[in-house]
Amino acid sequence: MPDLIVHGGRPLSGRITPSANKNAVLPILSATLLTREPVTLRGVPDITDVRKILAVFRELGSRVEGELKDGVLRIHHEHTNFDPAVNKLPEEMRSSVMLVPPLLARFGSARIENDVQGCTLGVREIDPHVEVFEGFGAQVERGPGALIVHARRPLHAHRRWLDYASVTTTENFVLCAALADGESELTNAASEPHVQEFCEFMRRMGAKVEGCGTSRLTVTGVDELHGVDFTFVEDFHEVVTFLALGAITGGNVEVKNSAPQFFPLLDRSFAKMGVEVTHEGGWSRAFVPNGLKVREPFTRNMLQKIEAAPWPYFPVDLLPIFIALGVRAEGQMMFWNKVYDGALGWTSELSKFGAHAFQSDPHRVITFGGKKLVPAEVDSPYIIRVAIALLMLASSIEGKSTIYNGTPIRRAHPRFVENLVSLGANIEWVGADA
Numbered sequence: 001m002p003d004l005i006v007h008g009g010r011p012l013s014g015r016i017t018p019s020a021n022k023n024a025v026l027p028i029l030s031a032t033l034l035t036r037e038p039v040t041l042r043g044v045p046d047i048t049d050v051r052k053i054l055a056v057f058r059e060l061g062s063r064v065e066g067e068l069k070d071g072v073l074r075i076h077h078e079h080t081n082f083d084p085a086v087n088k089l090p091e092e093m094r095s096s097v098m099l100v101p102p103l104l105a106r107f108g109s110a111r112i113e114n115d116v117q118g119c120t121l122g123v124r125e126i127d128p129h130v131e132v133f134e135g136f137g138a139q140v141e142r143g144p145g146a147l148i149v150h151a152r153r154p155l156h157a158h159r160r161w162l163d164y165a166s167v168t169t170t171e172n173f174v175l176c177a178a179l180a181d182g183e184s185e186l187t188n189a190a191s192e193p194h195v196q197e198f199c200e201f202m203r204r205m206g207a208k209v210e211g212c213g214t215s216r217l218t219v220t221g222v223d224e225l226h227g228v229d230f231t232f233v234e235d236f237h238e239v240v241t242f243l244a245l246g247a248i249t250g251g252n253v254e255v256k257n258s259a260p261q262f263f264p265l266l267d268r269s270f271a272k273m274g275v276e277v278t279h280e281g282g283w284s285r286a287f288v289p290n291g292l293k294v295r296e297p298f299t300r301n302m303l304q305k306i307e308a309a310p311w312p313y314f315p316v317d318l319l320p321i322f323i324a325l326g327v328r329a330e331g332q333m334m335f336w337n338k339v340y341d342g343a344l345g346w347t348s349e350l351s352k353f354g355a356h357a358f359q360s361d362p363h364r365v366i367t368f369g370g371k372k373l374v375p376a377e378v379d380s381p382y383i384i385r386v387a388i389a390l391l392m393l394a395s396s397i398e399g400k401s402t403i404y405n406g407t408p409i410r411r412a413h414p415r416f417v418e419n420l421v422s423l424g425a426n427i428e429w430v431g432a433d434a
C-alpha cells in the first residue's frame with residue numbers, strides 16, 4: 001500500500017475548490033440504476049469507491065461515457081443485466097449495500113457481499129438494511145460469500161421506525177420506496193447534508209419524497225423514474241478538512257463553499273480551539289488570531305468537549321480532524337464518539353509524535369494539547385479521516401514524517417496530495433501503486 005512522506009512545518013495557504021461528497025455521490029450512483037433513461041452527473045470525483053461502482057456498472061452491461069478526470073459522466077442503464085450467481089458487488093466499501101434496492105427493482109434479486117464494512121470503525125450493522133428489505137417484501141438468505149436477496153416486483157410500500165438515524169439505511173429505504181406500490185414512511189430518518197443531496201437527486205429523477213432534511217420521510221411510489229442532469233455540491237467534509245489544514249499549519253486557506261447553512265455547529269466547534277471561521281461570497285476562511293488554545297468552560301468539573309452523533313449533531317466522520325487540532329491546541333479537550341465503538345483505537349498512534357491523548361473508554365478520548373511534537377513514522381488504520389488527521393499533524397511538525405498505508409484517503413478525496421502541494425505542502429506518495 002502506498003505511504004505518504006510529509007516534510008512538515010510549512011504554513012499552507014491559498015484557495016481550494018473542494019470535490020463532491022463521496023457519501024452523496026455513491027447513493028446517487030446507485031440510484032441511477034433505477035431508470036432506463038440516461039443520467040448525466042457533473043463533478044463526479046475520481047476516487048476509488050466511485051471507480052469500483054463504475055466497474056460493476058460496466059460489467060453489468062451499462063454504458064458509462066466520459067472521463068473521471070473531467071468529472072462529467074453520462075450513465076445509461078438500458079441494456080443492463082444482473083445475475084446474483086455470477087455478478088459480485090464491490091467489497092470493502094459501505095455503499096455496496098445501496099446497490100441492492102435498484103437491483104431488486106430491476107431484476108428481482110441482489111447480493112450483499114460479506115465485506116461491506118467500509119472504514120474499520122467497529123461493528124457496522126447489516127441487520128437494519130436487511131430489515132428494511134424484508135419490510136418491502138424481500139427474502140434474505142445466506143449464500144456463499146454473500147447474503148442473497150430476492151423480491152417480487154414491485155416492492156410493497158412499507159412503514160418503518162428505525163432504531164437509529166442510520167445514513168445508508170435511510171437512503172436504502174428511499175431507494176426501495178421510490179418505485180414501490182403505495183406510500184411508505186420512515187421515522188427516525190437520517191438528515192445529513194449528503195442524505196439531503198441524495199433526496200434532492202431522487203426528486204429530480206421524479207421520485208415523490210417529502211420531508212428531506214427532517215426525521216420523517218414520506219415516499220409515494222411512482223411507476224418509473226426518468227433521466228436527469230445533476231451537478232454535485234462541494235463536500236462539507238472537504239471544506240472542513242482544508243480549513244483545518246490551514247489552521248493547524250498556521251497558514252490561511254480559503255475554501256469554496258456554497259452551503260454555509262450547514263456550518264454553524266462546525267464553526268462553534270472550531271472556535272472551541274481558537275479557530276475563527278467566516279463565510280462570505282461563497283468562500284470560507286479560517287483564522288487563528290491568538291494561537292490554537294482550548295476555550296475553558298465556565299462549568300466546574302467539566303472538560304471542553306465535542307460530541308459526535310447523527311446530524312444535526314457534530315458529524316462523526318470529522319472527529320479525527322478535530323482530534324488533530326486538539327492535540328495541537330493548548331489545554332484539554334474531550335472528544336466523544338457517540339456512534340461507533342471501535343473508532344478511537346488509532347489515537348494511541350499519536351504518542352509517536354510526542355502527543356498526549358488518553359482514551360478513557362471506547363467512545364471518548366481526551367487530548368492534553370500544546371505539547372512539543374516531533375516528526376514520526378505512523379501507521380494509518382483503514383479509516384479515511386484518520387489518515388488525514390495523521391497527515392495534518394505531520395504537516396504541522398517541522399521535519400520528515402511518514403504515514404504508512406495512507407490509501408484510505410483515496411476513497412474520498414480526489415487529487416488530495418496535489419491540492420496540498422498547490423497550498424505549499426511538501427508531500428508525496430511513495431511505494432507500490434503510488
Ligand SMILES: CC(=O)N[C@H]1[C@@H](OP(=O)(O)OP(=O)(O)OC[C@H]2O[C@@H](n3ccc(=O)[nH]c3=O)[C@H](O)[C@@H]2O)O[C@H](CO)[C@@H](O)[C@@H]1O
Nearest residue numbers: 023094095123124125128163164166167168169317339340
Ligand atoms: C457511505 C456512507 O454514507 N457512510 C457513512 C454512513 O455509514 P453508515 O450508513 O454505514 O452508518 P450508520 O449510520 O448506518 O451506522 C453508524 C453506526 O450506528 C450503528 N447503528 C446503525 C443502525 C442501527 O439501527 N443501530 C445502530 O446502532 C451501527 O452499528 C454503526 O456503528 O454514516 C456514518 C455515520 O454518519 C458515516 O460514518 C459513514 O461515513
Ligand SMILES: C=C(OP(=O)(O)O)C(=O)O
Nearest residue numbers: 094095117118119317384
Ligand atoms: C467512514 C466513511 O466511509 P464508509 O462508510 O464508506 O466507510 C467516511 O466517509 O468517513
